[in-house]
Amino acid sequence: MIKEIHEKFLRVVPKFCLGCGNEKIVDSVLSAINDLYGNTDDFVFLSGIGCAAWIPSPHFKADTIHTTHGRPITFATGVKIANPNLKVVVISGDGDLAGIGGNHLIHAARRNVEITTICVNNLVYGMTGGQYSPTTPAGAITSTTSAGNMEYSFDLARLVASAGASYAARWSTSHKSQLENSIKKAFEKGQRGFAFVEIISPCTTQFTRRNLKAFNLARKDQNLGEFIDIEREGFVKKIWEGMKENPSMR
Numbered sequence: 001m002i003k004e005i006h007e008k009f010l011r012v013v014p015k016f017c018l019g020c021g022n023e024k025i026v027d028s029v030l031s032a033i034n035d036l037y038g039n040t041d042d043f044v045f046l047s048g049i050g051c052a053a054w055i056p057s058p059h060f061k062a063d064t065i066h067t068t069h070g071r072p073i074t075f076a077t078g079v080k081i082a083n084p085n086l087k088v089v090v091i092s093g094d095g096d097l098a099g100i101g102g103n104h105l106i107h108a109a110r111r112n113v114e115i116t117t118i119c120v121n122n123l124v125y126g127m128t129g130g131q132y133s134p135t136t137p138a139g140a141i142t143s144t145t146s147a148g149n150m151e152y153s154f155d156l157a158r159l160v161a162s163a164g165a166s167y168a169a170r171w172s173t174s175h176k177s178q179l180e181n182s183i184k185k186a187f188e189k190g191q192r193g194f195a196f197v198e199i200i201s202p203c204t205t206q207f208t209r210r211n212l213k214a215f216n217l218a219r220k221d222q223n224l225g226e227f228i229d230i231e232r233e234g235f236v237k238k239i240w241e242g243m244k245e246n247p248s249m250r
Contacts, residue, residue: 005030009040014059016051021173021201025120026055028176029091032183043087044079046072048101051127051203052093052120070100073108076115080236087187090117094135095125098154102134109163109194111235116190118183119156122203123211130206141210157198161228166193169226172200182226193234200224 006013009030016022033040040062047053049069057064067075072090080088090097097105097119108115123140125131130143135156139148157170167189171179179199186195202208 002027002031005034009033009061010059011061012059014054016054017203017205019204020051021122021199022052022055022120024173024176025052025091025118025199025201026059028180028183029055029118030060032180032187035180036184036187037087042085043089044076046076046079046088046090046092048072048092048096049127050093050096050125051122052091053096055091055120056089070096070102070104072096073101073104073113073115073117076117077108077113077236080113080115081239084114084236084240087191088115089187089190090115092119093126094119094121094123094156095128095133098134098156099125102154105160106163109160109165109168109196112164112166112193112232114191114193114234114236116186116195117197118186119196119198120201121156121198122201122207124203124207126203126206130203136207137211140207143206157196157227160194160196160198164194164232165196165228166230166232166234167195167226168198168228169196170198170200170224172224175224178224185229189229192237193232 043062045056045064057066072092076088076090121135125133132142132145132149134154136149138152157168161168169182182197186197189195
């Protein structure tokens with residue numbers, strides 16, 4: 001089945017480091033799309049900089065936009081405002097979305113922008129050398145914290161939920177069925193409000209070989225599951241309704 005899905009939705013099968021969870025995430029995202037919609041005709045995928053940003057672009061047979069570091073959510077907001085009928089999906093990493101682009105993440109959740117954001121949390125800046133990121137567990141060894149990370153990490157799913165998102169969940173690449181079901185819900189929810197799925201996928205090259213103990217502690221600290229699932233009026237809907245009532249807004 002996965003082979004057929006690859007042939008249907010991929011220009012070429014992406015290659016990642018040995019053991020990287022990105023390949024599982026590609027399969028989960030595409031399986032969810034296939035089950036729900038059967039095509040990517042109305043999708044636009046956006047990503048920033050980092051390993052996870054290569055999941056959709058240029059591999060998916062769909063409209064994809066590879067943006068500057070930390071800015072995929074801002075570009076996604078513009079796309080959604082321009083055409084509210086599109087299914088707008090951001091797929092990027094924790095460094096891109098929570099580090100460089102952290103302010104955009106919390107304000108998109110606050111505004112309840114009608115987009116789906118999938119954050120691949122590999123616990124470090126994986127592609128650029130293994131530096132610590134906002135999600136690196138305290139005490140973890142990275143290329144820039146040789147004595148152990150002295151900072152506490154973000155609890156991303158709860159952060160986004162508390163900022164005002166309509167949907168926020170967290171799973172790992174080991175939770176295949178739960179992850180795919182959550183992605184499906186996020187696709188549908190993302191048409192009405194800000195939907196966020198955090199996927200724990202530790203970088204095998206830069207993190208797990210140095211930090212198996214720290215990773216086990218992080219897994220205990222960060223629970224999995226759905227953290228919020230509500231209905232709240234979306235930002236783009238309000239903009240378009242406002243333009244209908246007040247043409248001067250156009």
